[in-house]
Amino acid sequence: MRKTKIETTIEIIKLQISNKRLTAGARLPSVRQSAIQLDCSVSTIVEAYARLVAEGIIESRIGAGYFVLGKTTQVTLIDTEIKYHREVDPLWISRQSLEAKTEILKPGCGWLPTHWMPEHSIRKALKLVSKSDANILMDYAAPHGHLALRQLIIRKKEVYDLNLHPNQILITDSATQSIDLIFRLLLQAGDVILIDDPCYFNFQALIQAHHLQAVAIPFTETGPDIAQFEQALTFKPKIYLTNSGIHNPTGASLSLQTAYQISKLVERANVFIIEDEIFADFEYAPAPRYISFVGLNHVIQIGSYTKTLSASVRCGYIISHTENIEKLINLRIATNFSSSNLNAEITYQALMDSSYPKHLDSLKKKLLKVSNECIKKLELLDIQPWIIPKAGIFLWCKLPEMIDASELSKLCLKQGVILAPGNAFSQSKEAKHFVRFNVAQCIDQRIFEVLQDALQVLKDQHQSMNLVNLNN
């Protein structure tokens, strides 16, 4: 006898549960999504889900969707298709910051003000490059990208006890593109990936674009929570994506102990760590790196020069074993053909210029100064840094009791101040009382005035609501 579409749909979902494609606690695709995926009508899915609920295989949670029943663990799979509130939508913050006119204040933005960047090095590099060989100006790059830049990267990575070969490096256009290519190579839609909670919000946008499932590991002062990391391995993640050196948004650095424990776990579970070096050049002394422990067998390192050199000269890299790099080259040819040899040459010339290390030195000193000032000003508003970072541009701060970062961001935006509210960084949405500040973007006293006023408005609202509650 032929099965109805409803019965077949039920079979498919049961199969996905029995073979662990859907695990206990996982959210099922929405009725509409399922209908599209299985190419049947919405009513078929509605009926199939209803029968699965009746069978006690899944449950319906009002307003949240359908979830697989069964034993759930503490860390949970987060549905990456959640529609965010505009104020905590990762893409929304990126776009606000990218679109902001110069009169807008951007304490929430993820990069340095223009005049903090090494303008002189870039101008000098451009003049040099304008006289370079025609093939640098005109031709596609070699498949691996600019050789001299790769050799420079090798020398810079020796500090991590690495002895790399140029064929273990691929030049890309950005750190984001590096991660995107690695996701494309190693992951399929539905695969599980581990991220930090909180983490750089664009990681979540990338995860959404690839239709992955993310397990968020609470981030401590010394790295990811080791017990929760171990527990999350039951989801069979393929990749753990993290910032090394200086963590975004917390500013925390990995301890040797945590690096060692996590290294043992990824070796055992055969997980690849993507170690994002984007803030590495801000460090005074390098914090531990996973790559120093488990090498290229379990770590892919990526990075760019966006934060310390220029965001306009697009140039990043991937470090991995040659087998991965070969496959990544083919993917890159298919999807973007070539990296920019010109941008790589400008980057190389600017990095080689003697003014760059001097620029970094003065930049770090300046950051230390403005960071201390910023901390003082924030503390006057009862906004407390979660930790005092060793280096970098970020302060991850807890707001006064009861203040919601998203509400605060809405009020500040009206006054021309763009904040980065905590839940934009948090998959578990447990950072609603946190805000990330970029100390280099917090020079203008108006930011603190706007913050003070907005905090007062929210406190007054709470007070009047409490009074209303008391009177009832």
Add this chain to the structure above:
Amino acid sequence: MRKTKIETTIEIIKLQISNKRLTAGARLPSVRQSAIQLDCSVSTIVEAYARLVAEGIIESRIGAGYFVLGKTTQVTLIDTEIKYHREVDPLWISRQSLEAKTEILKPGCGWLPTHWMPEHSIRKALKLVSKSDANILMDYAAPHGHLALRQLIIRKKEVYDLNLHPNQILITDSATQSIDLIFRLLLQAGDVILIDDPCYFNFQALIQAHHLQAVAIPFTETGPDIAQFEQALTFKPKIYLTNSGIHNPTGASLSLQTAYQISKLVERANVFIIEDEIFADFEYAPAPRYISFVGLNHVIQIGSYTKTLSASVRCGYIISHTENIEKLINLRIATNFSSSNLNAEITYQALMDSSYPKHLDSLKKKLLKVSNECIKKLELLDIQPWIIPKAGIFLWCKLPEMIDASELSKLCLKQGVILAPGNAFSQSKEAKHFVRFNVAQCIDQRIFEVLQDALQVLKDQHQSMNLVNLNN
């Protein structure tokens, strides 16, 4: 009663057939792929396939895999996962050309020799840019990308009877990246796309990277075969990807009649045409464009300046309606964050420089001259152009009777000459007697000597094989 995994697998495949996800003639995933996709053992799939063969639902073709039985149409879905022979592997040709040292001759390559490019314009632009505002050198681009360049594109597109708004344009890093972003936005794995046969080989690599199914429409002297195009609409394609202006590899241009007929078909079937303008600047007078007929409702135009300005300055664009552009911006932020404002500024300055139109004029004259010379030299070897293109760099040529382009390419490669054999461009693999020549890369007389020797070797081989056959 619970179903076995084999039974569930059979149900899933039947469902895919009944809802046209797998159509008559379509190849099923390999046993190994299926096992991975459905997360069960290889033996489960082997047994499921065997039962489906026994039921007469699919058939096994030795060495080729399993195919859905039933009425097939003339145009067929091509499995994009085919393992190519190395010599006709699209990626292989790209990599050979990208890796080739200067002493290698590259008549098969898709771009101009370095010294044919407008070196002067780029050097001048670099010097200008080295003095430009700090925000151009240091900051991320605005979400849509460089405004002045978008305005320049609007003026250039007026020739197609278009009245664009800057928010209908997104600056990207390359034409390839433009297509990649559009695929990501509009297509899912398994979706059907129409391409030309032959077409630019990297389109096939892109299609593979996105796990799409391609229907290849024979390309005629005036555009795609209209009857076959109409027939292919039964596969419910979402996109038709083609070069406009000058077609790669044939050099053919669209006629008004074909543009009109295809426009009516895509309107009726609600298909988007991706119109790739990459060779547009080589035209003397613009051939018809689909966008002039059906506008932004059914055409997304993409392009770059790689072929006529510089392949090192990575800069391309997408033209579409604002709804698509908004979504593409979010995807681009997620996967590559920002386009290079620096590269856009260099491109803008070079395009605005008075030397660029002069360069294009002399380039076209030079191409006409070398094209005529190349045709004469090829005809001496009995290699015949399929058509004489109106403009551009390519000659699509038929080899003498019996000569296989792949065998010829192997022999020539040993002598340091990289050819582009026909089947690298052909999904149907019906171009094995064709080769694409780039006339600008065919100046060196050694190319024709190597070709002559290789042709002689192959002819001698055929003759001796024929003798053997006669003697048997």
